[in-house]
Amino acid sequence: MEERLARPWLKHYPEEIPHRIEYEEKALQTYLKEAAEETPDKPALHFMGKEMTFAQVYDEALRFANGLRGLGVKKGDRVAIMLANTPQSVVSYYGTLMTGAIVVQTNPLYVERELEHQMSDSGAKIMICLDLVYPRVAGVLKKTRLEHVIVTGIKDYLPFPKNVVYPYIQKKNTGIKVDISYNERTHAFTEFLKNNKPVPVELDIDPVEDLALLQYTGGTTGVAKGVMLTHYNLVANTTQALRWMHKIDHGNEVILCALPFFHVYGMTVGMNFSIMDRSKMVILPRFDTAKTLKAIEKQKVTIFPGAPTMYIGLINDPKVQKHDLSSVDVCISGSAPLPLEVQERFESLTGGKLSEGFGLTEASPVTHFNLMWGKRPSGSIGLPWPDTDAAVLSAETGEPAQPGEVGELVIRGPQVMKGYWNRPEDTNATFNGDWLLTGDMGYMDEDGYFYIVDRKKDMxxxxxxxxxxxxxxxxxxxxxxxxxxxxxxxxxxxxxxxxxxxxxxxxxxxxxxxxxxxxxxxxxxxxxxxxxxxxxxxxxxxxxxxxxxxxxxxxxxxxxxxxxxxxxxx
Structure with missing residues (x-):
């Protein structure tokens, strides 16, 4: 296949985007450490009225890491994070990585059956969860290898008087009264941090080989599988994203984080992107059109990674015209096809650029993207990112298809996973040599732009x-x-x-x-x-x-x- 790979997409790259990138072989958490040391007083995040600097986030991540070590967590152990987007999500994510443990991102919407499978399959020892979902976590404790649960709530990081009022609002909206008995196995997040010191953790990590993340996804069988992503995979994909957005004001952007961090898309283009770029995150615990519009206007958001459903919700909000959205410069759309009408209407509202990309969990996740400032063919998922090869294999011959011929999209690049956790047969079935078989049917046009037409899977x-x-x-x-x-x-x-x-x-x-x-x-x-x-x-x-x-x-x-x-x- 190598000799037939012409890479026609490279001719469309503007001169600011390199064809090849030298990726730093660093542990992912190193970027938070460097930001805290070099720009300690710079705002790292904003959350419902509370701001934290990079130094403060790093301090709490260190405390969290040392707390985990006190519970016996060591390199290679799995730590599950079952949180909505909150400062705690960032602290626990980077704090876990500091111990050499592997993050297991867990959807807070999971019911006990789904939770039991993921915890049993990953072998997670520790769970960090919201107080609202604690009853579900408690329900699977005896069925899994979970040894400790660290519980937090939205109110824990709210400024006064919001932190006092919020529990009453939460009870009114959810009907749930949070009542947790803390003991030697169940810990309060805020106390957990107070009881530990921000001492740097000395650890030897091989970024290329050592896992940072188990991100669960399904497959043709419907069984959720743990995608093994290394530090290098995640660093590479985040670096690719930063280089692709070549006109942004690095270090001075304001990034809306409404996409959930427990989803690999929100984790990479929201959280990791912000930390690596030393730009400010504006964190929303969930997407709500009214609150999102207010956040964009008040915080002067410049970068908005989202999904088509978010943009559809915003453009159809009856009060959208009353908000100033002109600060928005770059919008990154993924997870589902972006209708052209939605793209055009959102761009007219903001004056910014909204472009569609493509990815999958097994690739950290982004592999293709349309140019932000260049040709964007309607319906196309765009061009492969730097160092990313893509091809379409003919269903009849298994060889590279001709331009315009539909076949299975295959990918290779530095962002592609090591494989599936404890599933060598599934891993072998998903790779053809070093090519990842996506299961998506599509084609490449003569100009090097790619299109998805159907899914091989029934997903x-x-x-x-x-x-x-x-x-x-x-x-x-x-x-x-x-x-x-x-x-x-x-x-x-x-x-x-x-x-x-x-x-x-x-x-x-x-x-x-x-x-x-x-x-x-x-x-x-x-x-x-x-x-x-x-x-x-x-x-x-x-x-x-x-x-x-x-x-x-x-x-x-x-x-x-x-x-x-x-x-x-x-």
Whole structure:
């Protein structure tokens, strides 16, 4: 394949973007240390009225690291972080890396079943979680190898009087009263920091070989797998991002961090990008259009990494015109396809540039991006980043496809994972030599721009979250009234896609849509639970009895086309 790789995309690089980069072989946490030593008083983050300097974040990360060491954490151990975007997320992430331990990012939306799998598979010893999710964590303690839980709350980092008022607001909004009994296994985050000193941790780390992160993702089987990302993988991808944004004012940007840090996209282009660039993060615990608009205006946000659902929400907010968004200069869109209309409307509101990219967890995650200040073909995921090779393999021959010919997109580069945690067979099946098989079908045009046309996997992407049909189907099959079930993704104007379940009931059984909806929401995270249900007498199948998922997808497509035609004629 090497001799056929012409790299036509390189001719589009502006002179400021190098074809090759010399990456620093440093542990990721070194960038926080250097920022604290060289720019100690510079603001590192802003969170709901509270600001912290790089020196303060580093101080607390050191305290956290020494606290973990006091609990017996050593190099190679796994530490799970189950937090919304907060200062604690940054402190615990970098503090964990300082011990040589491996971060396991955990979605706070996980229910006990999902949490048990991830903790058991990773072998995590320590969990840092929000007080609101502590009951779920406590529910899996005896089923996993978790030895200690460190609990924090949003209020812990709020300024007075917000820290006093917030618990009452939280209870009103969630209906949950947080009541935790602290003991030798359950620790309060704030006390944990106070009881430890900010002493530098001496540690020998090989950035190229040593893991920094286990980031869980699904696959064709639907089983969540731990993607092994090294310090070098993450440093390389963050460096690529910094060099791609060649016109930004390095060190003086204000970066909106609304994308969750527990998602590799938000972690790389939000948190790690900000720390490495020594720019300020504006951290939002969750995306809310009104609060996001206020944050952009008040904090003068200049860089906004997001997902299409976020931009759609903002441009459709009835009060968007009342906010000054002119500070926004660069918007990075990923996780799902970006509609052209959304791009154009958001750019007109801000005056900045909104460009789409592509990536996957196994690549830290970014591999392709459109130029921020250059040619941006409609529908394209853009050009491969520096040092990133991409090719499309013909489905018929397995060889590089001709321009315009659809095949499977394959990737290689310094950001590509070592493999899947404790899953050598899955790792081997995902690589062809040093090429990562993405499972995405697409093509490259004659100019070197890449396009995605379909997914080889049946994965559903809703609001930037990956949903694997088999996982949802297994939950449906657990219901005693259900005989058969199949799940597909259907278009959604806000989330990109949403989940629809087709269900066949056992003979003599009855089940309402509401009952099934309630059942799914108890068993699945909210974003995975089906939003639409259809009860059927039977499902389309092959002669050997395999459900024809594609037939259902085609049925839905035909139904939408007929509805659109009917609306147009009326």
């Amino acid at each position: 559903i992407i809703a609001g930037g979250f990956n949903i694997y049909p088999r996982e949802v189907e297994e939950v449906l099959y657990e219901h005693e009234a259900i005989q058969e079930a199949v799940v597909i993704g259907i278009p959604d104007p806000y989330r990109g896609e949403t989940v629809k379940a087709f269900v066949v009931l056992r003979e003599g059984e009855t089940l309402s849509e509401k009952e099934l909806n309630d059942y799914c929401r108890k068993k699945l995270s909210a974003y995975k639970a089906p939003k639409h249900f259809e009860f059927r007498e039977e499902l389309p199948k092959t002669m050997v009895g395999k459900v024809l998922r594609r037939a259902l997808v085609d049925e839905e497509k035909e139904k939408r086309e007929k509805e659109a035609a009917g609306a147009k004629s009326s």
